[in-house]
Amino acid sequence: MSGDHSSAAIAERVRHVEALLEERGLLDDGEIDRRIDEFLAGGSPANGARITAHAWVDADFRERLLADANAAIRELGLSMAGGLQEQRLKVVANTASEHHVVVCTLCSCYPIALLGPSPAWYKSEAYRSRVVRDPRGVLREFGLELPADTRITVWDASAESRYMVVPRRPEGTEGMSEAELAGLVTRKGLIGTAAV
Amino acid sequence: MPDRFVPGDPVRAGTCDPTGHTRLPRYVRGAVGQVAEVAGHHPLADDRARGLPGTVQAVYHVRFAAVDLFGAGDHTVTVELWEDYLEPTTDHQDKEAP
Numbered sequence: 626m627s628g629d630h631s632s633a634a635i636a637e638r639v640r641h642v643e644a645l646l647e648e649r650g651l652l653d654d655g656e657i658d659r660r661i662d663e664f665l666a667g668g669s670p671a672n673g674a675r676i677t678a679h680a681w682v683d684a685d686f687r688e689r690l691l692a693d694a695n696a697a698i699r700e701l702g703l704s705m706a707g708g709l710q711e712q713r714l715k716v717v718a719n720t721a722s723e724h725h726v727v728v729c730t731l732c733s734c735y736p737i738a739l740l741g742p743s744p745a746w747y748k749s750e751a752y753r754s755r756v757v758r759d760p761r762g763v764l765r766e767f768g769l770e771l772p773a774d775t776r777i778t779v780w781d782a783s784a785e786s787r788y789m790v791v792p793r794r795p796e797g798t799e800g801m802s803e804a805e806l807a808g809l810v811t812r813k814g815l816i817g818t819a820a821v
Numbered sequence: 822m823p824d825r826f827v828p829g830d831p832v833r834a835g836t837c838d839p840t841g842h843t844r845l846p847r848y849v850r851g852a853v854g855q856v857a858e859v860a861g862h863h864p865l866a867d868d869r870a871r872g873l874p875g876t877v878q879a880v881y882h883v884r885f886a887a888v889d890l891f892g893a894g895d896h897t898v899t900v901e902l903w904e905d906y907l908e909p910t911t912d913h914q915d916k917e918a919p
Contacts (some may be wrong), residue, residue, distance in 0.1 A: 713861045715882075730846050757848065757898050758891050777896035778884075784844050784901035785863050785880055 664707050665737065672703055673739040673789055674810035678803045680718070681794040690716050690791070698739070705787065707738050714739075717780065718791040719817070724775050725790045726764065726817030728756045729782040736787035740815055747816065757781060767818045790817040824879040825904050830856045832883060832907040842870030845906045849898075853910055854885035857899060865903050878904040 646652040676698055680687040690697040694714040695705055705712045714736060717725040729735065730753050735743040746752050756763045760777045764770075771777065780788045792814040798806060813819035826832060834849045844866040860882050864875030883902050887894030 715860070730848070731844060758887070758894065760896050779896060779898045781846065781898060781900040783846060784860070784866070784903070786860050786882075786901055 665742065668707070668737045668739070669741045670739075670810075670812040670815060671807070673736075673812070673815040674807040675701060676703070676716075676739065676789070677791050677810045677815065678807035680791050681806055682803050687718065687791070691718060694789070703739065705736070705738055712736075713786040714789065715780070715786045716789050716791060717778070719793045721793070722774070722776060723778060724764075724771055724817065725778050725780060726756060726760055727780045727782055727788040727790060728753055730754070730757055731783035734782040734784075734787060736789055739787075739789055740812055744812065764818060767813065769818065769820055789815055791815075792817075792819070792821045795821055822878075824859060826856045826879070826881060826907065826909070828856050828858055831910050832856055832881075833910040834883070834902060835906050835908065839867060841867065843867045845902065846900060848890055849883075849885060849900050849902070852885055852889050854883040854889070854900075857882040857884045860901050863903070865905055867905075880904070881907070883907070 643652065643657055647654060647656075676690065679701060680690050686697060686700070689700075694716040695711065697716075698704065698714065705714045719725055728747075733743055733748040733753075735747065737743070752763065757779050760779050761771065764777075782788050792810065794806070795809060798809070801809075809821055811819055811821060814821045831853055832855070833853050834851060835845060836851045837845075838847075838850075858881070860880045862877050863880050864877050866875075868875030880901055880903050882899050884897050884899045887896045887898060890898060
């Protein structure tokens with residue numbers, strides 16, 4: 626069962642296997658740490674915020690983003706190819722009538738390149754088990770009260786794709802620059818547990 | 822091999838409970854949903870977890886009504902499911918069958 630995220634025992638095993646692989650010349654000293662650092666380098670919610678702000682100001686980009694997110698984010702110099710293989714990205718956009726929220730019920734699949742490492746609550750058994758069953762109640766606990774007629778779509782990211790939500794552009798932001806708009810977007814907004 | 826399903830098709834999630842790793846979440850097993858989109862082609866996760874190469878097959882975004890999964894709720898849940906997890910169903914109503 627993947628609910629137990631205690632890492633002490635597995636960390637010890639990993640260190641042991643790593644030492645054996647290094648001893649036999651299959652891995653260079655510190656190669657795993659270096660690969661992990663490379664994978665995480667540049668992974669930050671600032672990337673998701675930049676994509677969102679661009680989608681807010683450029684309707685054509687928004688359309689391309691929702692149709693083929695992997696291709697669209699390359700226009701901004703971003704990519705989902707930081708790991709061993711490029712991961713498919715699915716971007717969904719909130720509207721006045723529909724709100725999206727992302728979870729991985731089986732573990733903690735997450736678009737690290739665009740959002741950075743995931744928050745602890747995203748990996749918690751409580752969030753993973755409850756948001757598929759009662760998203761409206763869970764969002765309320767996050768402080769997000771949606772109108773009763775807003776449809777909620779939950780995306781279970783438990784397979785090969787990764788997901789990002791484009792929140793709705795707040796009212797009264799018409800005069801703001803793209804960089805200022807990006808500054809409004811939060812990590813929770815990109816997961817769907819906050820309005821922006 | 823061509824994809825077995827296209828968007829709009831009603832499908833039923835399998836009910837098997839394998840002893841090893843699977844990416845078929847328990848809460849969708851046996852439920853009827855609708856294919857929303859093809860989400861790429863990948864070897865079956867269950868095979869890869871056992872060290873087997875696995876046959877490359879379609880993975881689908883399948884949309885379920887919460888009421889069909891939990892008996893309550895007005896939302897939908899979209900789950901990514903490998904083709905092997907799904908079987909065709911002729912009628913969405915047959916979820917009501919005993």
